[in-house]
Amino acid sequence: MDLQEKRYGTELAITVSGRLDASWAEFFQEHLLRRVRAGEHRLILDVADLSFLSSMGIRALMAVYKELKAIGGTFRIIRASGMVHDTLRKSGLGQWLSDAPLDAVTPAPDGPAAVAATPPGLEHFPLAAEGGLSLEKVDAWRPWQAVNPQMSREIRFTPDGFGLGIGGAGETLEAAGDYLGEFVAFNGQVAAQPPDERGRPDCLLSEGEFVPSLHCVQALVCRGPLSHLLRFRADDERPCYPLSRLLAEMFRVSGAEAIGFLVVGEVEGLVGASLITSPGRLRPGMEIRYPQVREWLSFSGERAFAREQAVIVGVARRTGQAGPEASGLVPVAVPAGEPPMAAHMHAAVFPFQMLPNGRIEAARVAARLFSGPPPRAVLHLVDDDRPGNGLGESALYQGACWFGAITEGGELL
Numbered sequence: 001m002d003l004q005e006k007r008y009g010t011e012l013a014i015t016v017s018g019r020l021d022a023s024w025a026e027f028f029q030e031h032l033l034r035r036v037r038a039g040e041h042r043l044i045l046d047v048a049d050l051s052f053l054s055s056m057g058i059r060a061l062m063a064v065y066k067e068l069k070a071i072g073g074t075f076r077i078i079r080a081s082g083m084v085h086d087t088l089r090k091s092g093l094g095q096w097l098s099d100a101p102l103d104a105v106t107p108a109p110d111g112p113a114a115v116a117a118t119p120p121g122l123e124h125f126p127l128a129a130e131g132g133l134s135l136e137k138v139d140a141w142r143p144w145q146a147v148n149p150q151m152s153r154e155i156r157f158t159p160d161g162f163g164l165g166i167g168g169a170g171e172t173l174e175a176a177g178d179y180l181g182e183f184v185a186f187n188g189q190v191a192a193q194p195p196d197e198r199g200r201p202d203c204l205l206s207e208g209e210f211v212p213s214l215h216c217v218q219a220l221v222c223r224g225p226l227s228h229l230l231r232f233r234a235d236d237e238r239p240c241y242p243l244s245r246l247l248a249e250m251f252r253v254s255g256a257e258a259i260g261f262l263v264v265g266e267v268e269g270l271v272g273a274s275l276i277t278s279p280g281r282l283r284p285g286m287e288i289r290y291p292q293v294r295e296w297l298s299f300s301g302e303r304a305f306a307r308e309q310a311v312i313v314g315v316a317r318r319t320g321q322a323g324p325e326a327s328g329l330v331p332v333a334v335p336a337g338e339p340p341m342a343a344h345m346h347a348a349v350f351p352f353q354m355l356p357n358g359r360i361e362a363a364r365v366a367a368r369l370f371s372g373p374p375p376r377a378v379l380h381l382v383d384d385d386r387p388g389n390g391l392g393e394s395a396l397y398q399g400a401c402w403f404g405a406i407t408e409g410g411e412l413l
Contacts, residue, residue: 020057132407165219177280265399269303
């Protein structure tokens with residue numbers, strides 16, 4: 001089999017020569033799915049020189065078609081003749097066949113136009129015209145002190161908000177005290193990491209009248225409409241997007257001093273930490289120093305979870321002068337020419353799923369991710385800027401950012 005590619009307008013044409021049978025079906029399917037994952041969502045298959053199509057070949061075509069359909073892409077087969085044409089038609093797949101000429105440029109999908117000033121590789125879609133986010137903060141625990149139970153709160157995670165922090169499920173804080181770990185909440189869905197090196201993340205999902213809740217000793221929760229959607233995709237000039245670059249773009253678009261945001265994207269590498277012993281076990285007077293801290297906290301030993309899907313929830317502000325004791329936010333890497341920034345970000349890691357093109361709704365993405373395979377990890381994201389052997393900051397290949405200005409409660413940061 002031979003595959004040749006050529007671009008026509010917004011579509012990628014792939015000329016298929018030889019036989020699409022059991023010997024070549026896996027190679028063919030993997031090649032096309034790699035092109036889809038790289039951002040080619042409008043495919044034409046020129047099969048004039050395809051001499052044979054078996055049932056295994058049809059299965060490979062179906063896999064590519066389903067992937068494109070799920071993300072709003074397009075798929076058509078041109079110049080089919082003889083046995084290949086008859087096989088597709090008699091298999092009930094005649095809708096794939098097209099008589100359109102190869103050089104017919106397909107118009108871009110309907111939807112809001114991207115903002116002209118957006119840099120290459122980015123698309124901006126305005127969402128809510130008015131309003132902003134309100135911020136709620138819980139600060140009952142600061143490393144490595146005992147938890148102050150009077151300052152803890154039980155928070156209900158309704159679909160109108162999102163948040164991150166450290167908390168646990170239980171009837172009371174005392175009942176949850178041994179299970180306090182990192183969590184992310186996204187549109188009424190919660191992923192929580194138990195404080196155990198071998199613990200698997202758990203999920204609490206909004207269903208019917210049930211609303212997930214956690215007893216929180218740390219939390220930053222935003223509620224209200226998100227005003228912007230930013231789509232991003234790596235290319236030859238920018239092989240990935242560090243989170244600091246995405247933060248700088250979100251500040252540029254929003255013009256805000258403080259923002260709350262959700263990011264869903266394909267992971268280049270995550271750098272983070274997670275609790276392996278619950279803060280609920282700390283007692284007044286205990287001193288946790290190095291190396292004892294290694295019994296409480298686990299750091300990334302490498303850039304982790306490449307090619308998986310990350311759900312990142314965070315809060316950020318433009319200035320990074322105040323430290324974590326003052327706000328819960330810590331300075332992050334600063335792209336050249338940008339003002340200082342500080343942020344607090346948690347990530348939940350899921351098996352990869354392609355996102356639909358264009359303007360998409362955070363609620364639908366949340367429902368799709370949390371109703372699928374369970375999360376692999378939940379971690380607090382950090383910048384590892386150690387000289388020489390630091391892991392750097394987390395970065396993504398492609399994805400979507402929903403964000404908005406914090407207009408109420410920003411003084412808590």
